Amino acid sequence: QVALLDIDICGPSIPKMMGLEGEQVHQSGSGWSPVYVEENLGVMSVGFLLSSPDDAVIWRGPKKNGLIKQFLRDVDWGDVDYLIVDTPPGTSDEHLSIVQYLSATRIDGAVIVTTPQEVSLQDVRKEINFCRKVKLPIIGVVENMSGFVCPKCKNESQIFPPTTGGAEKMCQNLNVSLLGKVPLDPQIGRSCDRGQSFLAEAPESPATLSYRNIIQRIQEYCEQHHFQEEKIM
């Protein structure tokens, strides 16, 4: 049972990627109802609250924090195995608020996403330091857009060359896990634009294999830590 919470208030991408554009949020006695993709996958995003997908949400920090609080307090998720929270870029209000508001419960950890080039790693190192500052455990780093294999000639190109060693070197230096590398596959962007599951559309893609390995490692991390907690208790 999975819940996906999109707290990117300015640029909510999840509704489109899940094929849920145009869906509305319904209220009931028990709170806001998430929008269900499948019986076991519910989604919440500011995208569902806009009258038109092009409406800009031009809010300062405090108002964004207010909505995030409402999302956490008022959405009736039911019993959930995994709550995944998608965040916007940066280390600001949304990030501080989600960590603060969830401090009463336990956050298993953060999955940090980067691309291979130093200009990205530069920002991601800051994000890793943010996690350490707020004592948020880091499950690991995913290197996205990591190389492109031409489907015709099978030649591999580094579209975003890892001039400083990519996520691999950064993870070594900062002592965090590299969960995996996901290559560029135009089908990923296409599936997201169409609101379809890439994993279902392209089961043979090298990117699918990467995703599945990463997901497995994340699940193992969560199960391991849950087990350790139960031992302690």
Next chain:
Amino acid sequence: TVPERANLAGVRHILLVLSGKGGVGKSTISTELALALRNAGKRVGILDVDLCGPSIPRMLRVQDSAVHQCDSGWVPVFVGQDKALALMSIGFLLERPDDAVVWRGPKKNALIKQFVTDVAWGDLDFLIVDTPPGTSDEHISTVEALRPYQLLGAILVTTPQ
């Protein structure tokens, strides 16, 4: 004290580079545009108001520079021998490059206002303002602070998907 208008009085055109979306190449385009204008003989300044992810210093190879104050405010970092390209970024104010700027909106707004009014740019043909992704504090504050000046317009950057 120097009146607020003075530091931008010598700037002929102000351009904002916006997107909404992260990772599409705003900072790259801001940098390439600034370099192209400089090569065309213009005096150019870049104001990097991406407080959480300031990319411009590294792109111009001045990430190890420090900024100083003068009577009229902060002196920008000059790139290259000819000093025809000036840059101000929060990147220069960090003690360590990996330090995260973990600020809420009000603190970001205060710094952006200072960046807009307190940098001693001198005479510029173009001031390019690079912004972070989103439509939030940084964007509202930047536009508000620049309202009294010659805001030429915005360039929007996207990727195709």
